[in-house]
Amino acid sequence: MELWLLAVPTAGGLLAAAIRNASINRSILVAVALVHLVLVGVAWTLPLDPGGHWLGLDELGLLLLTGVSALFLPVAIYSVGYLARRSARHTATDSLFVTCMLFFLGTMTLVTVAQQFELLWVAVEATTLASAPLIYFHHSKHAVEATWKYLIICSVGIALALLGTVFLAVSASSGGIEGLSLSALTRDAASLQPTYLRLAFVLFVVGYGTKMGLAPMHTWLPDAHSEAPSPVSALLSGASLACAFLGILRVGQLCFAAGMGDLVQDVMLFLGMVSLVVAVVYIVGQKDFKRLLAYSSVEHMGLAAVGLSLGGSAVKFALLHVVGHAFVKGMAFLAAGNLLSAFHSKRVSQVTGAISVVPGTAVMWLAALFLLAGAPPGLLFITKLGILRSALDSGHIAVALLLALLLTLAFAGLAAAMLPMALGQRPELKPKEGDDGRQRQDNWLVLAPLVALAAMAVTLGLFLPDAAMQLLHKASSLLGGRP
Amino acid sequence: MNSVDLLLACMVLANVYLFLTSRIMVFVKVAAVQGAALGALSLLQHFSDLDARMAVMIVASTVVKAGLLPWFFARTVRDTGLKREVEPVVGFVLSSLLAAALLGLAVWIVGYLPLVTGSTMQRMVAVGLFTLFSGIFLCVARSSILSQAIGYLVLENGVFLVGMAYQGEAPVLVELGVLLAVAVAVFLMAVMIHSVRREYSSLDADRLRELRD
Amino acid sequence: MELTSLLGLGLALLLAPLLSGIINRVKAMVGGRKGVPLLQLYIDLGKLLRKGVVYSRTTTLFFRLSPLVSVAALVVALGLLPLGGWPSLIAFEGDLVLMVYLLGTVRLLTVLAALDTGSPFQGMGASREVQFAVLAEPAFFLAVLALARASGTWELAGVLGGTPLPGVTTILVAATLTAVLLCENSRIPVDDPNTHLELTMIHEVMVLDHSGPDLAMILYASSLKLWLYAAIMVGALLPVSTLPPAMVLPVWLAALFAVAVVVGLVESAMARLRLLHMPRLLAGAAILSLVAVFWG
Numbered sequence: 001m002e003l004w005l006l007a008v009p010t011a012g013g014l015l016a017a018a019i020r021n022a023s024i025n026r027s028i029l030v031a032v033a034l035v036h037l038v039l040v041g042v043a044w045t046l047p048l049d050p051g052g053h054w055l056g057l058d059e060l061g062l063l064l065l066t067g068v069s070a071l072f073l074p075v076a077i078y079s080v081g082y083l084a085r086r087s088a089r090h091t092a093t094d095s096l097f098v099t100c101m102l103f104f105l106g107t108m109t110l111v112t113v114a115q116q117f118e119l120l121w122v123a124v125e126a127t128t129l130a131s132a133p134l135i136y137f138h139h140s141k142h143a144v145e146a147t148w149k150y151l152i153i154c155s156v157g158i159a160l161a162l163l164g165t166v167f168l169a170v171s172a173s174s175g176g177i178e179g180l181s182l183s184a185l186t187r188d189a190a191s192l193q194p195t196y197l198r199l200a201f202v203l204f205v206v207g208y209g210t211k212m213g214l215a216p217m218h219t220w221l222p223d224a225h226s227e228a229p230s231p232v233s234a235l236l237s238g239a240s241l242a243c244a245f246l247g248i249l250r251v252g253q254l255c256f257a258a259g260m261g262d263l264v265q266d267v268m269l270f271l272g273m274v275s276l277v278v279a280v281v282y283i284v285g286q287k288d289f290k291r292l293l294a295y296s297s298v299e300h301m302g303l304a305a306v307g308l309s310l311g312g313s314a315v316k317f318a319l320l321h322v323v324g325h326a327f328v329k330g331m332a333f334l335a336a337g338n339l340l341s342a343f344h345s346k347r348v349s350q351v352t353g354a355i356s357v358v359p360g361t362a363v364m365w366l367a368a369l370f371l372l373a374g375a376p377p378g379l380l381f382i383t384k385l386g387i388l389r390s391a392l393d394s395g396h397i398a399v400a401l402l403l404a405l406l407l408t409l410a411f412a413g414l415a416a417a418m419l420p421m422a423l424g425q426r427p428e429l430k431p432k433e434g435d436d437g438r439q440r441q442d443n444w445l446v447l448a449p450l451v452a453l454a455a456m457a458v459t460l461g462l463f464l465p466d467a468a469m470q471l472l473h474k475a476s477s478l479l480g481g482r483p
Numbered sequence: 484m485n486s487v488d489l490l491l492a493c494m495v496l497a498n499v500y501l502f503l504t505s506r507i508m509v510f511v512k513v514a515a516v517q518g519a520a521l522g523a524l525s526l527l528q529h530f531s532d533l534d535a536r537m538a539v540m541i542v543a544s545t546v547v548k549a550g551l552l553p554w555f556f557a558r559t560v561r562d563t564g565l566k567r568e569v570e571p572v573v574g575f576v577l578s579s580l581l582a583a584a585l586l587g588l589a590v591w592i593v594g595y596l597p598l599v600t601g602s603t604m605q606r607m608v609a610v611g612l613f614t615l616f617s618g619i620f621l622c623v624a625r626s627s628i629l630s631q632a633i634g635y636l637v638l639e640n641g642v643f644l645v646g647m648a649y650q651g652e653a654p655v656l657v658e659l660g661v662l663l664a665v666a667v668a669v670f671l672m673a674v675m676i677h678s679v680r681r682e683y684s685s686l687d688a689d690r691l692r693e694l695r696d
Numbered sequence: 697m698e699l700t701s702l703l704g705l706g707l708a709l710l711l712a713p714l715l716s717g718i719i720n721r722v723k724a725m726v727g728g729r730k731g732v733p734l735l736q737l738y739i740d741l742g743k744l745l746r747k748g749v750v751y752s753r754t755t756t757l758f759f760r761l762s763p764l765v766s767v768a769a770l771v772v773a774l775g776l777l778p779l780g781g782w783p784s785l786i787a788f789e790g791d792l793v794l795m796v797y798l799l800g801t802v803r804l805l806t807v808l809a810a811l812d813t814g815s816p817f818q819g820m821g822a823s824r825e826v827q828f829a830v831l832a833e834p835a836f837f838l839a840v841l842a843l844a845r846a847s848g849t850w851e852l853a854g855v856l857g858g859t860p861l862p863g864v865t866t867i868l869v870a871a872t873l874t875a876v877l878l879c880e881n882s883r884i885p886v887d888d889p890n891t892h893l894e895l896t897m898i899h900e901v902m903v904l905d906h907s908g909p910d911l912a913m914i915l916y917a918s919s920l921k922l923w924l925y926a927a928i929m930v931g932a933l934l935p936v937s938t939l940p941p942a943m944v945l946p947v948w949l950a951a952l953f954a955v956a957v958v959v960g961l962v963e964s965a966m967a968r969l970r971l972l973h974m975p976r977l978l979a980g981a982a983i984l985s986l987v988a989v990f991w992g
Contacts, residue, residue: 122660129667136675141682145691148675152631155668156622159638162661163615166646173649174598195597223694282696291696492864492991499983503976579979583986590990606991 001043002055002113005065008035009106016098025098026080032102033069033076036109040069044467053181056115059475060253060319063468064246065112067323068239070456071330072105074449078334079231081445085341097137103130104235111243117180117250121158121165124211124247127240128154135228135236146220146227153220154211161207161247164200168251171196182250186478189257197258201251205267208247211240213301214271215278221298222282226290226346230337233290237297237333238326245304245322252308253478261311261480269309269399275302276406283413288346289339292417293332296372299410300325306403307387308479314390315481316472317383320464324379324457331453332368335361338446339421348417352424362422364450369418371457373411379461487527487603490520491610494644495586498610498617501637502582505571510621510633511556517614517640518548524607525647544662548640552669556633559673563629563680570687573624581620589613598649607648614641627686628679632672639665704779707949708927709771712919713737715926715956722960737919741912749908754814762809763906763913766802770920773798777927778856779948791852792840796833799880799924802917803829810902821901824971828886828898831978832879838985839872843932845989856931860938868988870933874958875981877925881918883959885969885977926955 012032016025044066048058057065079101083094107130110123128151136147169180175191177184185192210217225233252264279299286292300321307318338361343351354362374384384407391400460468476482497513497520504510522545529537573581589612593605618638622631676686683690717734724731733739751759775785776795784791807826810818843855846865861869879886882899889900903914930951936944969977 116657118657119660122657122664125664125668129664129671132671132675136678139678142694144675144678144682145694148628148679148691149694151668151672151675152622152628152635155635155672156619156638159635159642162639163642163645166642166649169646170598170649193598222696227694286696488862488864492868492987495987496984499980499987503980503983575976576979579983582983586986586990609990 001039001046002057005036005039005043005109005113006055006106008032008039009102009109013099013102013106016095016102020093020095022083022094025094026083029076029079029098029101030073032105033073036105037069037073040066053179053183054116054119055113056183057113058115058182059471060246060249060478061112063319063323063471063475064242065109067242067326068105068108068112071235071238071326071453074452075231075234075330075334076101078234078337078446078449081443082229082231082337084445096133100130100134101232101235104134104240106130108239108243111246115182117165117168117182117185120247120250121162124161124208124244125155125158127243128158128211131232131236131240134232135224137229137232138227140227142223143227146223149220150224153217157207157210157217159207160203160210164203164207164251167196167203168200168254171200182253185254186257189254190259192254192258194258194260197255197260198263201255201260201263202267204251205248205271208244209271211244212248213241213244213275213298214305215275215298215302218275218278218298222291222294225294225297225333226288230290230333230340233293233336234330234333237294238330241297241301242322242326245301249308249479256478256480265309265311265480267309268305272302272305272307272309273399273402275299275305276403276410280406280409280413283410284416286413286417287348289348289351289417289421290333290336290346292348292414293329293336296332296410296414297325297329299406300329300372303384303387303403303407306399307383307390310387310390310394310396310399311480312390312394312482314387314394315476315479317386317390319472319475321380321383321387324383324460327453327457327460328368328371328378328380331364331450331457332372334446334450334453335365335368339365348421351421353426354422356426360447361450364447364454365418365422367454369414369422371454372414374407377458377461379457382461382464487524488606490524490527491606494520494610494614498614498637499582499586501617501621502578503575505625507560507627507629507633508557510630511553511560514556514633514636514640515549515553517637518545518550518553521545521640521643521647522549524644528647528650540658544658547662547666548636552636552666555669555673556629556636559676560629563676563686570626571624572626578620578624581624582617585616585620586613589616604648608645611641611644611646611648614638614644617641626688628676628688628691629686631688632669632676635672636665636669698783700782701775701779701785704782705771705775705785708774708779708920708923711949712923713741713916715922715953716919718953718956719960719963722957723964726961726964737915741916744912744915745909747908749910752813752905755809755812755905758805758808759812759905760910762805763910763917765805766917767913767920769798769802770917770924774920774924774927776852777924778853778931779927782944783853787851787853789851792850792855795852796836799921800833802921806902809906813905815905817897817901818904821898824898825902828879828974828978831975831982832876835872835978835982835985836876838982838989839869839876839932842869842872842985842988842991856928857937860935861933862991864991865988866933868984868991870929872981872985872988873925873929873932875977877922877929877955878959878962879978880925881922881959884963885966886974888968922956923952926952929955 009032012028016028019025043057043062048062083097104127107123107126111120111127114120114123132147132151135150136143171193172180172185174193175188177188177191206217213221225236228236255261255264275298279295279302282295283292283299286295304318304321307314307321338358339351339354340346342358345351354365371378371380374380388400388403391403494517497516501510501513522541525541571578589609592612593599593609596608599605599608615638618634618641621634621637680686714734716737721731721734773795776791778784807822810822840855842865844850846861847854847857847859849855882889887898906914930948934951936948939947
């Protein structure tokens with residue numbers, strides 16, 4: 001099964017690289033996304049057996065893989081509309097876009113099915129490499145700068161994670177464990193050498209935390225997520241950050257199994273709170289709405305880290321939060337993409353009264369605002385509330401108060417920017433060169449995916465299937481959580 | 484004096500040279516020397532149990548690290564016509580003091596690590612950590628994006644050396660994967676360097692400040 | 697006080713001016729010339745001793761003291777070194793520090809004498825000399841530190857006792873000591889002993905005003921200093937203790953002359969470095985020794 005999950009996107013990517021015809025490439029993109037999602041659905045029905053040495057799907061992996069794949073299909077459909085309506089000046093080919101997108105999907109899948117730490121490292125680095133050309137897609141000056149920062153900061157961070165992997169290997173071999181497979185290490189976790197395990201954890205957090213967007217290693221994130229094409233931003237914020245979190249979670253699993261859960265909780269609490277504070281500082285008064293969404297991603301990742309650190313029932317909420325964030329943030333970025341192509345500007349001040357220009361998108365934009373803020377009946381409502389309650393229940397009163405304050409401030413910042421964009425005065429739109437009215441309007445291709453993602457977030461918020469709950473419980477129990 | 488010590492001394496001196504110079508071609512040459520030294524070291528380490536696969540692996544990684552990637556960078560330097568001197572963010576005196584301090588830090592850390600036995604292993608880990616620090620120094624303290632990219636390569640060399648010191652037997656496939664990832668990363672970096680030059684007409688990292696809050 | 701120690705000191709005092717002759721001869725040979733006779737410095741010293749001395753009215757006591765104290769201090773410093781593989785004339789714990797401070801005294805008095813003349817050129821030379829000393833002395837200390845770590849003792853007899861060192865330390869310390877030797881003895885690439893252009897002199901300019909016997913003493917002191925540094929290098933790096941006793945003196949002397957030849961070759965091959973680049977050379981040398989310290 002894992003091999004199929006990997007082979008399909010890879011084969012699709014290679015095919016897209018070979019074919020030049022734009023519409024065939026777009027069809028390949030959607031087709032592969034659909035097949036991938038179907039395969040993931042099949043994986044839910046199969047018994048989970050992560051005993052494999054290299055590849056295997058366990059509860060945690062399946063959870064995040066579902067998030068990735070379920071986000072990818074709407075994004076793929078959106079991309080078809082997106083690619084179709086960009087201007088003729090744009091030189092980069094659809095082939096490159098589709099190839100990189102499919103490789104991106106393949107590498108993220110690899111992160112979720114990797115059961116061996118060195119393979120995990122290669123997979124995370126590969127996601128960076130597969131997504132860099134996507135960020136660069138518009139070839140603009142700012143895109144160049146954003147891609148450079150992304151490439152160098154994430155590569156340096158991931159190189160530190162490689163050192164962490166080395167130390168993990170030392171820790172394992174001194175305990176007599178052969179190889180670096182997750183199952184072998186968790187089974188014999190008590191014999192892992194503690195100093196090296198601690199060093200490895202810290203390095204993993206610094207390294208993969210860079211890719212996840214935890215402050216203070218997040219500096220590449222606002223640039224990359226705002227300059228990338230909107231479907232790519234959706235994937236980066238929604239899926240790629242989740243995969244990086246998985247890297248941290250894997251070594252966290254080991255620490256919990258080895259009795260060093262305290263270290264995990266302390267470090268994640270610290271970094272999570274720092275990320276929340278930094279994100280809130282930059283959300284309030286943000287002038288660029290894509291950067292706004294990017295900082296909101298930092299905020300949500302910080303919240304997930306805090307959730308992990310609280311232990312108890314907060315862990316499953318943290319995991320669910322990451323998946324929910326994928327859907328909602330993805331939807332937000334896709335809506336941002338529509339707004340960008342309607343108003344040709346990324347500045348909040350220049351986008352007003354969208355409801356009268358692109359009504360469908362404006363409604364979705366408002367929906368994204370409320371879903372992100374954690375309004376019921378969205379999934380993020382359940383998770384945020386769950387984490388807050390956990391903090392109060394477990395006696396972390398200060399944390400709970402701070403969280404409440406920061407999340408409120410973040411909502412205020414988001415609302416202050418996003419509300420006038422959707423409502424507000426009808427703008428005077430000057431027609432741009434080579435622009436016909438058709439380009440400003442949204443067709444179903446760029447609206448339906450947003451509706452689908454919103455529907456998923458709301459449905460899951462109202463009704464979480466039993467199978468999912470079981471998976472969550474099992475996954476969170478590996479990370480110090482209790483039902 | 485055995486050859487391992489000699490190679491390690493070469494690596495340390497090469498790293499120190501990174502701190503004392505500000506010419507980009509020197510950075511590239513140092514990275515090449517490091518790659519060669521690493522290849523020789525891995526050969527010496529596995530001399531007794533050398534089989535075909537391992538030999539191929541060692542040769543491949545040496546060719547990539549000491550030949551291909553530095554050649555790539557050298558070509559980028561020539562193509563971009565960058566003037567050889569880099570504006571240092573950190574001046575000469577501070578750089579040499581930092582070199583001394585980071586070397587001391589590496590040695591000190593090794594003193595605190597358990598499981599490091601024997602003077603050779605201690606030296607290898609210390610030199611590996613020092614190489615890692617040198618890589619980070621290049622990324623941070625020299626203002627050209629080329630220096631940042633070469634710093635990344637030096638950093639990876641350092642991590643590799645630390646891994647070698649613990650005599651971990653990584654499966655050949657994984658080593659190849661790591662090597663491939665580094666090579667592709669460098670390739671992408673080279674492409675981006677050309678793009679930066681085209682858009683900004685300069686390779687100064689300080690110019691890349693337009694995206695800001 | 698052993699006879700052999702006296703012999704070592706006597707050889708030093710007698711043969712020191714020969715070193716500069718060797719250097720000049722090597723430079724001449726590389727340059728395709730015949731060059732001055734090897735014993736030229738002896739002839740110069742003799743000539744100067746017979747001349748009268750002229751003192752400027754602005755000078756005071758320091759100007760007259762400087763040549764005398766230089767020679768005296770260097771003779772004592774040489775007495776502290778184990779020369780020719782024999783034990784030194786005077787040896788005690790901490791003799792290393794005394795030696796360094798004797799050299800410092802020589803430098804101090806030279807600088808004071810230069811400032812004493814009241815001429816701006818001497819002042820400029822003095823300031824440059826001290827500038828380089830700030831960099832050269834830590835480099836020298838680090839080299840000695842590396843040697844002390846390797847030999848396990850701080851006494852000169854141990855540090856320069858000729859015990860075999862690990863190869864890496866040898867190379868690194870040799871590099872540092874060479875740089876320090878070139879700097880302290882005002883050789884290319886630090887300073888050009890043949891130039892008399894005002895803006896390029898460093899050491900030469902400080903002794904411009906001396907004449908007659910004073911100048912003879914200063915030249916003699918410089919040659920003693922060169923012998924001293926060369927002896928430090930040879931003593932530190934040549935594994936004398938592994939040689940049979942009869943061979944020690946000839947090999948030691950040969951090594952000393954070899955150092956002079958190397959200096960001559962370096963002088964022929966390089967030009968003087970820009971003053972701006974001097975700190976790099978010395979800092980690099982210092983760091984090499986630092987690496988040697990950590991290596992041990």
